[in-house]
Structure formats: C-alpha cells, structure tokens
Amino acid sequence: MALLTLSNIHKTFEKGTVNENRVLQGLDLEIEQGDFISVIGGNGAGKSTLMNSIAGVLTIDEGDIFLEGQSIKKLSVDERSKDISRVFQDPRMGTATNLTIEENMAIAYRRGKKRSFFKKSVTEAEREIFKAALIDLGLGLENRMKTDANFLSGGQRQALTLAMATLVRPKVLLLDEHTAALDPKTSDMVMNLTRKIVEEQELTTLMITHNMEHAIEYGNRLVMLYHGKIVVDVKGDEKKNLTVAELMDLFHKNSGQVLNDDALVFG
Numbered sequence: 159m160a161l162l163t164l165s166n167i168h169k170t171f172e173k174g175t176v177n178e179n180r181v182l183q184g185l186d187l188e189i190e191q192g193d194f195i196s197v198i199g200g201n202g203a204g205k206s207t208l209m210n211s212i213a214g215v216l217t218i219d220e221g222d223i224f225l226e227g228q229s230i231k232k233l234s235v236d237e238r239s240k241d242i243s244r245v246f247q248d249p250r251m252g253t254a255t256n257l258t259i260e261e262n263m264a265i266a267y268r269r270g271k272k273r274s275f276f277k278k279s280v281t282e283a284e285r286e287i288f289k290a291a292l293i294d295l296g297l298g299l300e301n302r303m304k305t306d307a308n309f310l311s312g313g314q315r316q317a318l319t320l321a322m323a324t325l326v327r328p329k330v331l332l333l334d335e336h337t338a339a340l341d342p343k344t345s346d347m348v349m350n351l352t353r354k355i356v357e358e359q360e361l362t363t364l365m366i367t368h369n370m371e372h373a374i375e376y377g378n379r380l381v382m383l384y385h386g387k388i389v390v391d392v393k394g395d396e397k398k399n400l401t402v403a404e405l406m407d408l409f410h411k412n413s414g415q416v417l418n419d420d421a422l423v424f425g
C-alpha cells in the first residue's frame with residue numbers, strides 16, 4: 159500500500175464565474191513510503207494547489223486523499239499537521255519572529271500534544287532535544303537558543319523551520335520552493351540540509367522547486383505538472399541519469415507541447 163494516495167483530485171477556483179479556473183483535473187498520484195519527490199512545472203501549473211490540498215489548506219472538489227489507507231479529506235489543517243509538516247518559500251512564514259529559537263521549537267515540538275501546548279517555559283528535557291536538532295544543522299544555532307528568530311538570516315530561518323518541521327518525525331514533509339527566496343549559496347546549503355534530514359529520518363517528501371538542477375539532483379523521483387496534470391513521472395535510475403534536455407524531451411512526448419528551459423521554469 160502506498161503511504162499517500164491522491165485519487166482523482168479535482169480543484170476549481172471561482173467556479174461558475176468568468177474567472178473559473180480548473181486547476182486540478184483528475185490528478186492521481188501514489189507516493190510510496192520514503193519517496194523523495196521533486197515537483198516541477200510552470201507558474202500556475204497547480205503545484206502549490208496540490209500541496210495545499212494535501213495539507214488541508216484547500217478543500218478538494220472531487221476525489222480523495224488517503225494517508226496509510228485512511229481518508230484524510232475531511233480532516234482540518236490542524237488535524238493533518240500531526241502527520242504532515244510544511245516549509246514555505248518565505249522565511250518569515252515558518253517562525254514566530256517575536257519568539258526565541260527555543261520557544262519556536264517548543265511550539266513545533268508540542269504540536270499535536272494538546273496538554274503541554276500552552277505551558278510557557280521550555281523544559282530542560284525539551285531543551286536537550288532542541289539542542290541536538292540544532293547541532294545537526296551545523297550552523298551554530300545551538301549556542302543562540304535564547305535569541306529571537308527575528309535576528310536570524312533567511313537561510314538560518316529556513317534551516318530552523320526545517321528542523322522544526324522534522325523535530326517530531328512527520329509522515330509526510332511538504333516543501334514549497336523552500337529555498338527560492340535565498341541566494342544560490344544559501345539555497346544549496348539548505349538543500350543539503352534537506353537531503354541530510356530526509357535521509358536520516360527516511361522521510362516521505364514532496365518538494366516543489368523551480369530549479370531544474372535541484373529537481374534532478376535531489377530525490378528519487380521527479381514529477382512534472384502541466385495544467386494540473388502529471389505529464390512526467392520518473393524514478394530510480396531513470397531519474398538519477400536524467401538530463402535537462404531529456405526532461406524537456408519527455409515533457410514534449412507526453413504533453414505534445416514544445417518547451418524550452420525558460421518556459422518550463424516561467425510557465
């Protein structure tokens with residue numbers, strides 16, 4: 159059984175108006191335990207809509223979503239967040255800037271553990287757990303646990319958000335262009351951390367990226383969306399040996415469209 163199954167997902171925005179936008183039109187995807195999937199596609203292809211549907215931010219119109227065989231379609235974002243963690247593009251989204259690093263981590267750590275959620279102070283036992291996770295990042299943040307998140311750089315914040323998202327091992331990790339707002343060097347640093355954490359925890363991961371090299375380099379599987387449909391799905395050795403040119407050929411073969419590198423990135 160697949161870990162996460164998306165079955166015949168439909169999502170239309172502004173239905174019945176002149177602006178009606180049929181974004182997902184019967185999308186099927188079976189995600190196996192341990193899959194690390196890069197998701198690519200032009201602007202507006204439906205990548206974030208797909209992720210928001212999995213996280214529960216959006217309600218799907220038709221179809222169903224199964225986690226370990228159980229439908230999660232009717233669960234709220236909060237209910238799903240116990241099993242599904244997310245990191246967004248904007249470094250400001252993932253952390254509360256007026257809270258310290260350890261307070262931010264406490265919120266992440268206590269997610270789904272209702273009773274301790276409102277307890278104010280961080281316990282010694284918690285601090286040890288947070289410290290170990292920060293040491294793992296290799297950025298020296300373990301020495302700044304009482305620093306406000308506000309004082310961290312974008313890259314440090316994304317690294318912290320990643321640590322928070324995986325502090326309690328999620329069943330599914332969703333990354334929506336989580337390095338897109340960073341400079342290339344910092345982006346590579348966060349990508350390497352991503353790979354390390356995903357491998358260590360054997361996380362099932364969906365990662366949206368506009369960076370074709372990253373999409374090819376990271377993960378065991380690559381999925382390309384075009385007008386809300388999966389037009390490329392490669393894994394294993396085929397994925398490992400893929401070049402950008404071959405990827406564009408595959409896209410052409412499966413969609414009937416010709417696309418250059420820029421078009422793939424920019425829509």
Ligand SMILES: Nc1ncnc2c1ncn2[C@@H]1O[C@H](COP(=O)(O)OP(=O)(O)OP(=O)(O)O)[C@@H](O)[C@H]1O
Pocket residue numbers: 171172179181199200201202203204205206207208
């Ligand atoms: N909440 C919403 N209300 C109305 N329209 C929306 C909403 N969210 C997304 N859309 C529209 O749905 C389409 C798909 O958007 P989506 O964000 O999924 O694209 P994407 O593939 O993530 O693109 P990008 O690469 O630009 O992030 C777009 O045309 C977008 O304008």
Ligand SMILES: [Mg+2]
Pocket residue numbers: 205206207
């Ligand atoms: Mg998007």
